[in-house]
Amino acid sequence: xxxxxxxxxxxxxxxxxxxxxxxxxxxxxxxxxxxxxxxxxxxxxxxxxxxxxxxxxxxxxxxxxxxxxxxxxxxxxxxxxxxxxxxxxxxxxxxxxxxxxxxxxxxxxxxxxxxxxxxxxxxxxxxxxxxxxxxxxxxxxxxxxxxxxxxxxxxxxxxxxxxxxxxxxxxxxxxxxxxxxxxxxxxxxxxxxxxxxxxxxxxxxxxxxxxxxxxxxxxxxxxxxxxxxxxxxxxxxxxxxxxxxxxxx
Amino acid sequence: xxxxxxxxxxxxxxxxxxxxxxxxxxxxxxxxxxxxxxxxxxxxxxxxxxxxxxxxxxxxxxxxxxxxxxxxxxxxxxxxxxxxxxxxxxxxxxxxxxxxxxxxxxxxxxxxxxxxxxxxxxxxxxxxxxxxxxxxxxxxxxxxxxxxxxxxxxxxxxxxxxxxxxxxxxxxxxxxxxxxxxxxxxxxxxxxxxxxxxxxxxxxxxxxxxxxxxxxxxxxxxxxxxxxxxxxxxxxxxxxxxxxxxxxxxxxxxxxxxxxxxxxxxxxxxxxxxxxxxxxxxxx
Numbered sequence: 001x002x003x004x005x006x007x008x009x010x011x012x013x014x015x016x017x018x019x020x021x022x023x024x025x026x027x028x029x030x031x032x033x034x035x036x037x038x039x040x041x042x043x044x045x046x047x048x049x050x051x052x053x054x055x056x057x058x059x060x061x062x063x064x065x066x067x068x069x070x071x072x073x074x075x076x077x078x079x080x081x082x083x084x085x086x087x088x089x090x091x092x093x094x095x096x097x098x099x100x101x102x103x104x105x106x107x108x109x110x111x112x113x114x115x116x117x118x119x120x121x122x123x124x125x126x127x128x129x130x131x132x133x134x135x136x137x138x139x140x141x142x143x144x145x146x147x148x149x150x151x152x153x154x155x156x157x158x159x160x161x162x163x164x165x166x167x168x169x170x171x172x173x174x175x176x177x178x179x180x181x182x183x184x185x186x187x188x189x190x191x192x193x194x195x196x197x198x199x200x201x202x203x204x205x206x207x208x209x210x211x212x213x214x215x216x217x218x219x220x221x222x223x224x225x226x227x228x229x230x231x232x233x234x235x236x237x238x239x240x241x242x243x244x245x246x247x248x249x
Numbered sequence: 250x251x252x253x254x255x256x257x258x259x260x261x262x263x264x265x266x267x268x269x270x271x272x273x274x275x276x277x278x279x280x281x282x283x284x285x286x287x288x289x290x291x292x293x294x295x296x297x298x299x300x301x302x303x304x305x306x307x308x309x310x311x312x313x314x315x316x317x318x319x320x321x322x323x324x325x326x327x328x329x330x331x332x333x334x335x336x337x338x339x340x341x342x343x344x345x346x347x348x349x350x351x352x353x354x355x356x357x358x359x360x361x362x363x364x365x366x367x368x369x370x371x372x373x374x375x376x377x378x379x380x381x382x383x384x385x386x387x388x389x390x391x392x393x394x395x396x397x398x399x400x401x402x403x404x405x406x407x408x409x410x411x412x413x414x415x416x417x418x419x420x421x422x423x424x425x426x427x428x429x430x431x432x433x434x435x436x437x438x439x440x441x442x443x444x445x446x447x448x449x450x451x452x453x454x455x456x457x458x459x460x461x462x463x464x465x466x467x468x469x470x471x472x473x474x475x476x477x478x479x480x481x482x483x484x485x486x487x488x489x490x491x492x493x494x495x496x497x498x499x500x501x502x503x504x505x506x507x508x509x510x511x512x513x514x515x516x517x518x519x520x521x522x523x524x525x526x527x528x529x530x531x532x533x
Contacts, residue, residue, distance in 0.1 A: 009287060015498060024279045025282075025283075025284040026280075026284060026285060027407050030402055030406065033381065035396050035399055036396045036399055036403075038396075039395070039396040040396075041267065043530065048391075048393065052389070052395060053391075055409075056385035056395065059385050060385050064377050066373040070289070070327060081288040117289055118441050119303060122290055123295045123323075126323070128325060130298075130320055131320075133312045135306070138295075138298070140302070142282070143285060143296050144284065145286025145295065145296075146286075148283045148333060154331070166485070168323060168347075178528070182524060182528040183512075185524045186521050186528075188459050189456075189459060189498055189523065189524045190517070191455050191456055196503040196505070196506055198512060199499070200503060200506045207441060209448050210449065211445045215449040215450060215452070215492075218449075218454050219492055225383055225451065225454060227485060228446065228447060228450035231446060232379075233292070235442060235446055236446075237439070240435060249321070
C-alpha cells in the first residue's frame with residue numbers, strides 16, 4: 001500500500017520548518033532543535049514515538065556542532081521533519097526515516113549558505129533606507145530579512161513531503177533486510193560524533209579528570225543523569241573556590 | 250554635530266527623554282529579532298540598529314542627526330545573541346541616552362569578541378549538551394517530557410536575556426572594567442569543568458545500547474560430563490571496563506577529528522562505514 005501526504009500536511013510541516021528557523025534566529029536556541037521539531041512533526045503525522053526517536057538521535061549527533069561566528073552546520077531541524085514524515089509512512093519506519101534524515105540534514109547546508117548570502121541584499125536595502133532617514137523602510141528590511149532564512153527551509157520541506165512520499169517508500173521498501181539493520185546500528189553509533197566533536201571543543205588535556213569523574217559516577221555508581229548534572233555544578237564551584245584560595249594565599 | 254539653528258518645525262516628533270517604555274521596546278526588539286536579518290556581510294548589524302532605533306529616535310533632534318546615528322550602528326556586529334549581546338546592548342542603550350554614543354560604539358567592538366567566547370562556551374559546552382542529553386534520553390524512552398523540558402529551558406534562556414539587558418544598562422560604561430576584571434575567564438572555566446563532568450557521565454548513559462551480540466560456544470566438563478556452554482562476550486567486556494565499546498567508538502571519532510583533522514562530515518562517513526561493517530560481521 002502506498003500512502004502519500006496531501007498538500008495540507010506538506011504545508012503545515014513547511015510552516016513548522018519556517019517558524020523553527022526564524023525562532024532560532026531570534027528568540028531562543030532550543031526551539032529549533034531536532035528533538036522538539038521531530039516531536040512536533042510526529043504529532044502532526046501521527047507517530048510521536050518515531051518523531052521523538054529520530055529527533056533525539058539527530059540532536060545527540062549534533063552535540064558539539066555550533067555555528068561559531070555564523071558558520072554553517074548540518075540542518076538537523078529540517079532533517080528531523082523529513083525523517084519523521086517519511087518514517088511514519090507504512091513500510092519505511094525508523095531505519096528508513098534515519099536514512100533520509102541524515103543526508104537531508106547534510107544537503108540542507110547548501111540552502112543555509114544561500115539563505116545567509118541572500119539576506120545580504122536586505123542590509124544593502126536597509127543602507128539606502130537609512131540614508132534617506134526612512135524608519136519605516138528600515139523596519140521592513142530588517143523584519144523581512146527572515147524571508148530568505150525561512151523560505152530556504154519552507155520550500156524544500158513542502159516539495160519533499162508533498163511529492164516525495166511515493167518515491168521514498170518505493171526506495172526504502174526495496175532495501176534488503178540486513179541493510180536496514182545496518183542503518184539501525186548506525187543510528188545507535190551516531191551520537192559518538194556529537195560527543196567527539198564536543199570533546200574536541202574542550203581542553204581535555206588539562207581537565208580530563210573531570211570527565212573521568214563523570215564516567216565513574218554513571219558507569220560504576222549508577223548515578224542518574226540529573227544527579228550527574230548536580231554533581232557537575234558542585235565540582236565546578238568547589239574547583240573555582242579552591243583556585244581562589246590558592247591565588248590568595 | 251547638533252545644528253543650533255534648527256527651526257522648531259524640523260525637530261522630529263519622537264525627540265525627547267528616553268522613557269522606560271522605550272527601553273522595554275528596545276529590549277524586546279533585540280531579544281526577539283536580533284538575527285532576523287543576519288547576513289554574511291555585516292551579520293547582526295541591521296538587527297542591532299533596528300533594536301536600538303527607539304532610543305536613537307529619542308536622542309536625535311533632526312532627521313540629519315537620526316540618519317547619522319542610524320549609520321553609526323549599521324557597522325559589522327556579531328556576538329552570542331543569548332548570552333552577552335543583551336548585556337552589550339543594554340550598556341550601549343545607556344550610553345546613547347547619556348549622549349555618549351561614540352563610547353558605545355567602541356564598547357560594542359571591544360566586547361563582542363569576549364562575549365561571543367563566553368556565551369558560546371556556556372551554551373555549546375555546558376548548557377546545550379546538558380539539556381539536550383537529558384531531553385534526548387527521555388525522548389528515547391518515548392516520553393514527551395523530553396521535548397517539553399527542552400522547550401521550557403529555551404523559554405528560560407529567552408527570559409534571562411531581559412535581566413542581562415537591564416544589568417548591562419545599569420553598568421553602562423563600567424561594563425568594560427567589570428569584564429576586564431577576569432570574571433569572564435572564571436565563568437568560562439567553571440562552565441568547562443561542569444561540562445566535562447556531564448559529558449563523562451552522559452557518553453556511557455546515552456550509548457549504553459551499543460553492545461556486542463558475539464557469543465562463543467565453549468566445551469566444558471561439568472561433573473565428568475562434556476557439555477556445551479554459551480559464553481557471551483559482553484559481560485566479559487563489562488568486567489574489564491564497563492561501556493568499553495561506546496568509549497572506543499567515541500575515542501575513534503575523537504581521534505579522527507583531533508589528530509587526523511577530519512571534518513565532521515567525514516567522521517560521520519567513517520562512523521557509518523564502521524557501523525555497516527560491524528553490523529554485517531555481527532560484531533555490533
